[in-house]
Amino acid sequence: xxxxxxxxxxxxxxxxxxxxxxxxxxxxxxxxxxxxxxxxxxxxxxxxxxxxxxxxxxxxxxxxxxxxxxxxxxxxxxxxxxxxxxxxxxxxxxxxxxxxxxxxxxxxxxxxxxxxxxxxxxxxxxxxxxxxxxxxxxxxxxxxxxxxxxxxxxxxxxxxxxxxxxxxxxxxxxxxxxxxxxxxxxxxxxxxxxxxxxxxxxxxxxxxxxxxxxxxxxxxxxxxxxxxxxxxxxxxxxxxxxxxxxxxxxxxxxxxxxxxxxxxxxxxxxxxxxxxxxxxxxxxxxxxxxxxxxxxxxxxxxxxxxxxxxxxxxxxxxxxxxxxxxxxxxxxxxxxxxxxxxxxxxxxxxxxxxxxxxxxxxxxxxxxxxxxxxxxxxxxxxxxxxxxxxxxxxxxxxxxxxxxxxxxxxxxxxxxxxxxxxxxxxxxxxxxxxxxxxxxxxxxxxxxxxxxxxxxxxxxxxxxxxxxxxxxxxxxxxxxxxxxxxxxxxxxxxxxxxxxxxxxxxxxxxxxxxxxxxxxxxxxxxxxxxxxxxxxxxxxxxxxxxxxxxxxxxxxxxxxxx
Numbered sequence: 001x002x003x004x005x006x007x008x009x010x011x012x013x014x015x016x017x018x019x020x021x022x023x024x025x026x027x028x029x030x031x032x033x034x035x036x037x038x039x040x041x042x043x044x045x046x047x048x049x050x051x052x053x054x055x056x057x058x059x060x061x062x063x064x065x066x067x068x069x070x071x072x073x074x075x076x077x078x079x080x081x082x083x084x085x086x087x088x089x090x091x092x093x094x095x096x097x098x099x100x101x102x103x104x105x106x107x108x109x110x111x112x113x114x115x116x117x118x119x120x121x122x123x124x125x126x127x128x129x130x131x132x133x134x135x136x137x138x139x140x141x142x143x144x145x146x147x148x149x150x151x152x153x154x155x156x157x158x159x160x161x162x163x164x165x166x167x168x169x170x171x172x173x174x175x176x177x178x179x180x181x182x183x184x185x186x187x188x189x190x191x192x193x194x195x196x197x198x199x200x201x202x203x204x205x206x207x208x209x210x211x212x213x214x215x216x217x218x219x220x221x222x223x224x225x226x227x228x229x230x231x232x233x234x235x236x237x238x239x240x241x242x243x244x245x246x247x248x249x250x251x252x253x254x255x256x257x258x259x260x261x262x263x264x265x266x267x268x269x270x271x272x273x274x275x276x277x278x279x280x281x282x283x284x285x286x287x288x289x290x291x292x293x294x295x296x297x298x299x300x301x302x303x304x305x306x307x308x309x310x311x312x313x314x315x316x317x318x319x320x321x322x323x324x325x326x327x328x329x330x331x332x333x334x335x336x337x338x339x340x341x342x343x344x345x346x347x348x349x350x351x352x353x354x355x356x357x358x359x360x361x362x363x364x365x366x367x368x369x370x371x372x373x374x375x376x377x378x379x380x381x382x383x384x385x386x387x388x389x390x391x392x393x394x395x396x397x398x399x400x401x402x403x404x405x406x407x408x409x410x411x412x413x414x415x416x417x418x419x420x421x422x423x424x425x426x427x428x429x430x431x432x433x434x435x436x437x438x439x440x441x442x443x444x445x446x447x448x449x450x451x452x453x454x455x456x457x458x459x460x461x462x463x464x465x466x467x468x469x470x471x472x473x474x475x476x477x478x479x480x481x482x483x484x485x486x487x488x489x490x491x492x493x494x495x496x497x498x499x500x501x502x503x504x505x506x507x508x509x510x511x512x513x514x515x516x517x518x519x520x521x522x523x524x525x526x527x528x529x530x531x532x533x534x535x536x537x538x539x540x541x542x543x544x545x546x547x548x549x550x551x552x553x554x555x556x557x558x559x560x561x562x
Contacts, residue, residue: 009254009272009276010208010211013215013251013254013258013275016251016254016279016282017215017219017251019286020243020248020251020286023243023247023286023290024243024244024247045157045159045160046080046089046158046159046161047061047063047064047158049077049078050064050076050077050158051075051076051077052066052068052073052076052155053073053074053076061155064155064156065154065155065156066154066155067152067153067154068144068153068154068155069152071145071146071153072143072144072145072146073095073144073153073155074141074142074143074144075141075144075155076140076141076142077139077140078137078138078140079102079135079136079138079139080136080137080160081137082133083131083132083133083135083136084132084133084162085132085133086132086162087130087131087132087133087160087161087162088128088130088131088162089127089128089129089158090126090127090128090129090157090158090159090160091126091128091142091155091157091158091159092125092127092155092156092158093125093144093153093154093155093156094125094153094154094155094156095125095144095146095153095154096125096145096146097144097145098110098127098143098144098145099142099143099145100127100129100140100141100142100143101140101141101143102131102135102138102139102140102141103138103139108127108130110125110127181221181222181224184220184221184224184372185221187217188214188215188216188217188218188221189214190214191210191211191213191214191217192210192211192215192218193214194214195207195210195211195214196211208262209259209262209379209382210379211255212255212256212259212262213255213259213372213375216252216255216256216259216372216375217368217372219248219251219252219255220248220252220364220368222244222245222248223245223246223248223249223252223361224361224364224368247282249303250278250281250285250303251282253274253275253278253310254275254278254279254282256310256314256371257271257272257274257310258271258272258275260314260317260318261275263332264318264321265321265325265327266321266324266325267316270313271314274306274309274310274313277306278306278310281302281306285299285302285303300350304347307343307347308347311336311339311344312340314336315333315336318332318333318336318337319333321333329378329381331373331374331377332374332375332378334374335370335371335373335374335375336371336374338367338370338371338374339367339368339370340367341367342364342365342366342368342370343363343364345363346361346362346363349362400412401413401416403476405457405461405476406457406458406461406462406476407461407465408461408474408482409474409476410475410476410477411475411476411477411478414477414483417473417475417485421485421487421535422532422535425527425530425534425535426527426530428487428488428527429526429527430488430490430524431486431487431524431525431535432485432487432522432523432524432525432538433485433486433522433523433538433539433542434483434484434486434494434498434522434542435481435482435483435520435521435522435539435543435545435546436460436464436483436484436519436546437481437482437518437519437546438456438457438460438516438517438518439517439518439519439550439553441453441456441479441480444456444514448514452513452514455514456514456516457476457479459508459512459516460482460505460518461476461482463504463505463508463516464482464501466504467500467504468484468486471489471497472484472485472486472489472497473485489524490524494522494524498520498522505518519546519547519553520546520549521542521543521544521545521547521548522542523537523538523539523541524538525537525538
């Protein structure tokens with residue numbers, strides 16, 4: 001099988017996904033961030049008039065988000081003049097630890113007692129700080145601290161409002177992306193289920209490609225929509241959201257490379273090599289994180305370099321497929337170019353403008369849509385081509401056993417039926433053969449032409465087909481010779497059906513230009529003691545009876561003419 005060589009990589013990929021799931025589940029129960037859930041609480045924009053002090057400088061903050069190039073920073077502001085007793089501040093920041101004080105009195109400590117089984121906290125963390133009406137107009141100080149290896153941090157947003165408005169705000173700002181993400185995940189799941197359960201072994205190529213596509217869609221969606229992290233605001237395990245995003249980002253290129261390795265005629269070795277590099281990259285970065293040797297944000301450049309190289313290779317191979325191998329899969333070239341272009345834009349934004357520590361993926365999702373659509377179109381066209389080929393094969397197989405003139409089963413089908421009867425002889429209570437031969441066909445051909453003879457043959461074949469429908473199997477075994485096979489019938493049944501055939505022929509002869517005249521003979525065995533020669537004996541007896549009837553008919557006609 002052509003995809004056996006891919007299976008070690010696929011097994012390693014599936015194992016990597018399993019490891020990622022295990023790490024995420026373990027971390028969700030083990031990372032104690034000391035940050036309460038914000039379920040049923042909300043906030044409104046409160047981002048003006050903040051001033052921050054750091055180890056480097058002090059400056060006013062004119063807008064958020066803002067990058068602070070130190071591990072520690074202090075922000076100060078004055079609380080609004082009007083606050084309700086159920087007001088909160090909702091702060092999203094890459095700093096995992098935060099201490100909040102009002103007029104010097106500490107009212108909140110989040111992330112200070114972090115207990116990490118491995119690695120360090122990374123990504124945007126949500127802190128919820130309760131304030132009341134008595135705090136209105138007072139000075140508030142926010143002290144941020146990073147316990148990771150990163151040399152900078154960011155404050156993404158600061159929101160203020162009543163608890164009752166939290167959920168509405170979160171859903172209003174993230175609902176569209178959450179729905180798009182869930183829709184994409186469902187599409188990926190459908191591809192996986194179809195690949196795993198609905199395809200057959202005869203379609204292994206389409207099966208494995210659909211599996212790769214489903215895995216790519218799911219893994220890409222998990223990091224293409226950062227807003228899905230909003231769902232983790234309602235738990236105390238927000239780290240799980242960033243592990244899902246980070247590990248999915250490391251793994252997503254692998255099924256993409258394997259997909260194109262299966263599809264492209266050239267470049268298979270380099271695509272396989274790149275897939276292995278991504279596997280090694282995943283393992284090494286996961287170990288660095290677990291051993292707390294490096295933050296993901298500091299090792300992201302390795303993944304970005306591999307990603308750029310991979311897209312350049314894929315686009316180049318897509319061009320080669322068209323010009324060297326005369327491929328007509330232009331949709332793959334368009335999808336690859338779109339995916340590469342949008343990915344490169346986001347990588348450039350990652351290093352030139354603000355982003356969180358996981359990395360921006362705003363433009364990548366557009367490339368994901370184009371690339372996914374192109375891959376789906378290719379698979380649909382491939383499946384349609386396979387189905388057409390199978391249909392043609394089935395048609396030719398069918399024609400191999402069908403008589404071209406009468407549309408009855410032909411001599412090859414008859415021989416196949418004899419083998420089947422011989423093999424299953426003991427499973428029947430009886431077997432019968434009826435042999436037919438058209439009389440005076442040569443006279444009809446000589447008098448009216450061969451087209452008339454063919455018409456006569458077709459008329460008789462139609463009579464046989466209609467009369468023996470669901471009772472026996474009809475075969476044209478020669479020019480004007482026909483055989484009917486019947487099982488589990490009695491002599492009475494055979495004689496009854498022969499009378500019905502005679503009535504049908506007489507009815508046609510009343511209106512037909514050419515009269516159908518035939519001879520027949522049958523033989524039936526009740527199979528009390530079936531033997532290997534039973535069928536041969538029956539056929540010989542049926543043929544003998546047919547010729548006997550033919551001689552009697554001929555004798556009657558000669559006597560009538562004289």
